[in-house]
Amino acid sequence: QESVTALPDYVSWKDADALIVHSNSTIEMERSAFGTSAFTPEDRLYVRNNVAPPPASILDDRDAWEVSIDGVAEPRSLTLAELKTMGITTVAMVLQCSGNGRAYFEHEPSGTPWQVGAAGCVMWTGVPLRVVVDALGGVAEGMEYVTGTGGETLPEGLDPLTLLVERSVPLDALDDILLAWELNGEPISLAHGGPLRMVVPGFTGVNSVKYVTKVAMTAEQSPALIQQTRYRLQPVGEEGGPDHPSVWQMSVKSWITGPLDATQAGRVQVTGVAFGGTTNVASVEVSADDGQTWSTAEFIGPDLGKFAWRPFVAQMDLQPGMYRLVSRATDADGNQQPEQTEPNDPGYNHNGWRAPGIEIEVA
Numbered sequence: 001q002e003s004v005t006a007l008p009d010y011v012s013w014k015d016a017d018a019l020i021v022h023s024n025s026t027i028e029m030e031r032s033a034f035g036t037s038a039f040t041p042e043d044r045l046y047v048r049n050n051v052a053p054p055p056a057s058i059l060d061d062r063d064a065w066e067v068s069i070d071g072v073a074e075p076r077s078l079t080l081a082e083l084k085t086m087g088i089t090t091v092a093m094v095l096q097c098s099g100n101g102r103a104y105f106e107h108e109p110s111g112t113p114w115q116v117g118a119a120g121c122v123m124w125t126g127v128p129l130r131v132v133v134d135a136l137g138g139v140a141e142g143m144e145y146v147t148g149t150g151g152e153t154l155p156e157g158l159d160p161l162t163l164l165v166e167r168s169v170p171l172d173a174l175d176d177i178l179l180a181w182e183l184n185g186e187p188i189s190l191a192h193g194g195p196l197r198m199v200v201p202g203f204t205g206v207n208s209v210k211y212v213t214k215v216a217m218t219a220e221q222s223p224a225l226i227q228q229t230r231y232r233l234q235p236v237g238e239e240g241g242p243d244h245p246s247v248w249q250m251s252v253k254s255w256i257t258g259p260l261d262a263t264q265a266g267r268v269q270v271t272g273v274a275f276g277g278t279t280n281v282a283s284v285e286v287s288a289d290d291g292q293t294w295s296t297a298e299f300i301g302p303d304l305g306k307f308a309w310r311p312f313v314a315q316m317d318l319q320p321g322m323y324r325l326v327s328r329a330t331d332a333d334g335n336q337q338p339e340q341t342e343p344n345d346p347g348y349n350h351n352g353w354r355a356p357g358i359e360i361e362v363a
C-alpha cells in the first residue's frame, strides 16, 4: 500500500516513508517499518485522533499543565511540575488502536481499514496513578472506574458528549496506569498526547487519553458517546450501546514483519512481533504453508515486560515456490490466537492468525 496523502502539519516531523496516511487523523505504520527493534521510534508510530488535537501552544509550558484528580479523599488539581516530584517509573507497552486489523474482517466494517500498523511498542515515563491517588488520601468510597478526560477544545453548538474524548476503565487497572510525560525518553509530542497522557497498559489505544485534563475515580462510566455507544463489541448489523462489552483489554496477537516480498531460496529469517495483551506472550509458532505445519520461533532481544511486545524470528529453509507465512502466539495463561476473530460490527480487537498472512515467492 502506498501513501497517497502528505503528512499533516502536526506530524510533519514523522518519517513519511514509514507511514500510510489514511486521513489527517488516521496514520498507519507500514508493515515494512516494524524492523526487529523491541520498541517503535516515535517518528514511525501510528497516529489516531478522534477529534482535532489542541493547539501546539499547550506544549509551550509543559510543567504548568494542570490535571484535576477527583473521586479521591482529597480531590485537587496538580501541575505537571508537581506530578514530577511525586514519583517516576517507566513502562514498555504495546499501544494498539482498537481497530487495528479491521481490514481483515470479512463483513467490511466502516471505519479506517487498518491492517497491522495501528500499533507500536513504546516506553512511557511518568508517575504511577496509584501514587498520586494515595497522596490524595486514596480512592473515595463506591468508585468502580478510572475515567480520563481529553483536553481538546470542542466545536461550539454541539452537545459536547458527542465529541468529548473521555474514557473509563475498570478500577482494577489503577495499579498499572501511568500519568506519563515522556515517550521513548523524550517529552511527549502533541500527536501522541503531550504534555500529559493517561496511559493504560494492556488496554487498547482509545483508553489511553491524550492531553489529559482530569482523572477521576468514578462510580459510573463516562456519559460521553465514545464510552456509551462507541468502542463497543456489538454483533454485526447492530448499534452499539452500554449493554455491549466495551473495548478494553487486548488479547494475544502476533504478525509477520518480514520477508514481505520475493526472497532467495535457502535459509530465510522469518520475523514478526508478538504480545500477550495483559500478560506475557509465552511462545510463537510460524507456518510457511498457511497453518498446515508449524515451527517454533525464538524471541529476539530483551524482554521489556508483560505489556511489551517481543520481536521473534523463525529460521526456515525454503525451496523455490510460493508460500503463505502466518504466525500464531500463545500467552502465559495458555490463550492462543484463534484462526479467525468472531466478528463484531465496528471491527475491533482483531487477533485471528490467518487473515494477516503474507504471500511470498521464493526463487
Ligand code: MSS
Pocket: 045, 046, 047, 048, 049, 050, 051, 095, 096, 097, 098, 099, 149, 150, 151, 152, 165, 191, 192, 193, 204, 205, 206, 207, 208, 209, 210, 211
Ligand atoms: N486521546 C484524546 N484526547 N483524543 C483522541 O482522539 N484517540 C484515542 C487515544 N487517545 C484519542 C485519545 C485512540 S482511538 C487511539 S487508537 C490512541 O489515542 C492513538 O494514540 P496515538 O498516540 O498512536 O495517536 Mo483507537 O482505539
